[in-house]
Amino acid sequence: MTQFTVSLATQPASSGWGESALLSFTEHGATIHLPERGDGLLTIQQAARKLDGLSIPEVTLTGEWQFEHQWAFALSFTRARNPATIHFCDNGDKERIQQCYEAMLFTRKLVNDTPEDLSPENLAQRAAEWIKSLSPDAVSYSMTTGEELAEAGWIGIYNVGRGSDRPPVLLELDYNPTGDANAPVTTALVGKGITFDSGGYSIKSSEGMLDMKCDMGGAATVTGALGLAISQGLNTRVKLFLCCAENLISGHAYKLGDVLTYKNGVTVEVVNTDAEGRLVLADGLMAASETNASLILDAATLTGAATVALGNDYHAVFSMDDRVREAMLECAKAESERFWPLPLEQWHKDRCPSPFADTANSRPQKGGGGGGASNAAGFLARFVDPQGKGWIHLDLAAAYHGKGTAEMPVGASAVGIRSIAALLRQQG
Template identity: 40%
Template sequence: MHTLASLGAVKAPVVVAVGLGPAPAEGPVDSDVLSRAAGAALRSLTSRPEGAGRVVLALPAQTSAEAEAVALGARLGAYGFDRYRTGKTEKTTELVLASSASDAGDAAGRAAVLAEAVNLTRDLVNTAPADLVPEDLADTAQEIARQTGLQIEVLDERALSEGGYGGLTGVGQGSANPPRLVRLSHTHPEATRTVAFVGKGITFDSGGLSLKPAGSMDWMKSDMAGAASVLAAMRAIAALGLKVNVVGYLAVAENMPSGTAQRPSDVLTIYGGKTVEVLNTDAEGRLVMADALVRAQEDGPDLVVDIATLTGAQLVALGTRVFAVMSNDDDVRADVVSAAGAAGETSWPMPLPEELRSGLDSSVADIANVAGERWGGMLSAGVFLKEFIEDGVKWAHLDIAGPSFNQGGPHGYTPKGGTGAGTRTLVRIAEEYAR
């Protein structure tokens, strides 16, 4: 990518030339290549002190798919998070997309909805954890529900305790900021199928009494990225008016050490009655997810998809740009991976080996929250969650621990910090079920 002064050759003062790589032997340029190119160009322009102003996108956009890809990438690349910066000036960016596609306007409109959803996820992940405690995230969900017509129910700490949500109450009891379970629902009169999304919402994860090292804690504001992606996807689904019923659950808590925190060797009773021995309080996400997964199945969904920054082992296995997909059904796993690819996100299918279940045996409870050995931690976490899925219920688990937060430099349309990983995949799954 090169930025050049136009020297009056065109009306624009600056021209950004972006390479798309080798030309395809046949067919159009890959959509995500176009998105990344548009995103990289907008990042370079919006980072200027004066902002980008009016930007004309002259990338290939002859079809509606290409127009959507360019518009989406540009909006994602133009993202910036300046909530905490002093002396900031108002920057505006006007995008003009050159396309001969007859439905380019509709394509650009859909891109705007998707980009707003991804950028909402990014905003929530980037927000300082003191400004986004569980009650704050629930309040944000309330406001979005009011704006979009989504139905919402919020269970506070008292309702969670009385309802038997032992995972959420156990994880949240060490914090001065009590937990919440948020249920959002989108219904359509012509819908014949129901999808349930469940997101992990640990607004800050210190590790609890099994305290994390300081170097592993400074980005743990991102441990609610799964819940943020569910909330943002629900907003996009409502805006698109998809002909499918979708229920979204946000399992929200703060994992802190204190005199009231849960202890290693405590036993929790998950919603529905199954007991868990807590051997490591830093394996807390699976505890709140277990509560929400059991509750979500009461809605009778055709598919349950959970999304969580669940394990550091995900980064070891797949790095920082590829999220894992596990499932109790091979076809579902393949469909979710396909949906992620169609949405422009990178995922990889992973197994749930039966032999890992014995490592989660507990001497005092139905199951332990961590295995006795360190190997295959991402897979054993998936095996743990599978224990809370009823026979016959189709379920997929997305571990987005690495891709949800970019600790390196920006690339393509991906900024430093919160990335919005998984949001577009959830919307795409809903679209597939609407069809």
């Protein structure tokens, strides 16, 4: 079969293709016409979406493509169902772009899979096996499952997941390339892995529930980022914690008005069973803190409030540590990924008051009320260093697109894996 080639041009398309045409075609492929000003990335993404709509089985990028141009094309051309094959340019960036692309494919596949296929145990197992396949001798892992969670005191994950017949899981994975069992942990990653979120007794609408297979996007993103960093030569010790559960309704499900007592003594009144992500992340953050890692990063599709603030274009960054927040933002800028800081202060810890416990898990109003994303981050701040030193919370507003756009396909984006991988490599 003749290869379908895609090249770039700095000259406009001939008038026959229309005014300011993104694309022109030849017998063997297409040319993307870059604008006179700017980096051309948006143009490449829009052209890639149009080409993807032609259901071409595979394309070959030819000519002069910079790394970011190839990455922009890959992000937009790779649809969720039966994605086409991309043959990247055989230049100095080929190994790097292939590493990023494989991590993107893994991350997107994990998020886009059906909730029936992706149980909490399946999510934990697939994440662990993929990471181990990248560096078999440096990776070990364990899983705490079902009633074992209650016995071990991981009551957030246990209670959120106990309404399902498929048990919740805490995955602890240790990537230690040093060979020294006493090597310090430089970074601990924590991911929200809610494989399906009905909202529990605070049940979502049918429309609101449709895309809730994506509520494990945080777990997928930190796993994809760690895998990418390993393929890029990460040489420091990192631990990964995935907090995996299904939030379903049953006679055994947790209820509004329940009070949970965490391992660190914090008591939490459940005023919204649909604010479950922060309940599971609390366990993961405490487990991460036990490693004495110099950096703790958690990632979650946590609040609709972050999406209201930033749309589906940026990930929200929260930290009370100016140094690590700036490091995250600098990595994102260097990797051409969109991250944006939102406010987090000590007093956000108290923005969800409860007369029955130290705190509630939200405010008893739709979406948690004004400042909901910051209030959720404030809740999480109770489970890390009291001053927030060395901790970053990412609310992944750009992790998933329920509807396709002119630039992005429907489904998981995998945006963020490059920036987090870069931050991991920085910690050495």
